[in-house]
Amino acid sequence: MPVLRAMQFGAHLLFFLLLAVGVVRTVTDSAHPVPIVALAVVVAGWYLFGIWFAQREGFENGEPVQRRSGQIWFAALGLGWLALVVADVNFVWLAFALFFLCFPLFSTPVALTVTIMLTAIAIAATLWHGTTNTVASILGPVFGAAAAAGMAVVYQQLVRQSAQRQQLVDELTEAHRELLGAQDELVALQREAGALTERSRLARDIHDTLAQGFSSILLLSRAGQRAPDNSAAVFAQIADTAQQNLIEARRVVDALAPVALESxxxxxxxxxxxxxxxxxxxxxxxxxxxxxxxxxxxxxxxxxxxxxxxxxxxxxxxxxxxxxxxxxxxxxxxxxxxxxxxxxxxxxxxxxxxxxxxxxxxxxxxxxxxxxxxxxxxxxxxxxxxxxxxxx
Incomplete structure (x- = not known):
């Protein structure tokens, strides 16, 4: 779904932008930026590893084993963020990107709990490092968490609707495939029924015409044997019966009406x-x-x-x-x-x-x-x- 892919890309972009802002400000403000920058690179690498692993394993399927792996990955990412926050206050705002990751990986109650914990840590870190505007340091993370949580909920609803639509498409596709299979079976059954009908027609027509003609020829032959003086008349009847049988045989094969009904x-x-x-x-x-x-x-x-x-x-x-x-x-x-x-x-x-x-x-x-x-x-x-x- 294009909207979902755009939101996923936006969440990833937000994470790296906030991480880059934190790195730049750390290099500018800190007297010893190298350890912090190195830790930020490790966190970025871990995040990229999570993206690669999700694409390979298909986290979007939402299976329990996959969600558990994602939760472990998120916990390690959270620890990395916590270390950055302790080292430099400029990484506090990276929590906004983490808010978006909670809801796809946890149930809604757990995700809300994790969001509150991240918000509390962000506020505590800001106050611990010292701030000139206490109200802004508290309200900023709170409003940010609320906005992120709202967007995450909308995202989850879109994911759920997309999954339902995909399931419906899969069911319709399967039903269409089954329908095609049933049609093939019906065609085969109709073909078989047609063959049986034709075989039955031929059997009946052969019995009612050819078999009866042959019986007549057999009876006439026996009569001729018993009365040799009348053999000429008997042979004439045999020839006439055989001729009629030949005509009927051709008409049976062609499924035509009996010749006796034509004229x-x-x-x-x-x-x-x-x-x-x-x-x-x-x-x-x-x-x-x-x-x-x-x-x-x-x-x-x-x-x-x-x-x-x-x-x-x-x-x-x-x-x-x-x-x-x-x-x-x-x-x-x-x-x-x-x-x-x-x-x-x-x-x-x-x-x-x-x-x-x-x-x-x-x-x-x-x-x-x-x-x-x-x-x-x-x-x-x-x-x-x-x-x-x-x-x-």
């Missing part, structure tokens, strides 16, 4: 799924639309189509069903997709596998729900519901 509405895409199921497995598929269709956002169409693909794949692979019914219902606040088969069903107490979990996660991301009802020998019903909070 036709959701109802037509569901109809094509049922036709393919019937052609490849012989399972009869019925599509019912309850009420007039409502245009939906692409995300909703994609989610419902993927749920239908996954559910019909389960029908194909596990249900042994003869008929499956798909119902698409539109209400004022929701759209619902029901897929019901007359197959063998399953025990819901068992884990439904990745397919059901994938359907639930896909719908949950859009605020929807999935309900599955099934029992051994009683078929399976899957109901996917999405809230209509936005339209296309």
């Amino acid at each position: 036709a509405p959701l109802e037509s895409a569901l109809r094509r799924l049922l036709d393919q199921l019937e052609q490849q497995t012989g399972i009869t598929g019925d599509l019912l639309t309850d009420s007039d269709p409502i245009p939906l956002v692409t995300d909703f169409d994609v989610a419902l189509l993927r749920v239908a693909q996954s559910a019909l794949a389960n029908v194909r692979l596990h249900s042994r069903a003869r008929r499956v019914r798909v119902t698409l219902s539109y209400a004022s606040d929701e759209v619902r997709l029901d897929i019901v088969d007359d197959g063998i069903g399953f025990d819901q107490r068992q884990d439904g596998g990745f397919g059901l979990r994938s359907m639930r996660e896909r719908l949950a991301e859009l605020g929807g729900t999935l309900v599955v009802e099934s029992a051994p020998g009683d078929g399976t019903a899957v109901a996917a519901t999405l809230p209509i909070g936005r339209v296309a």
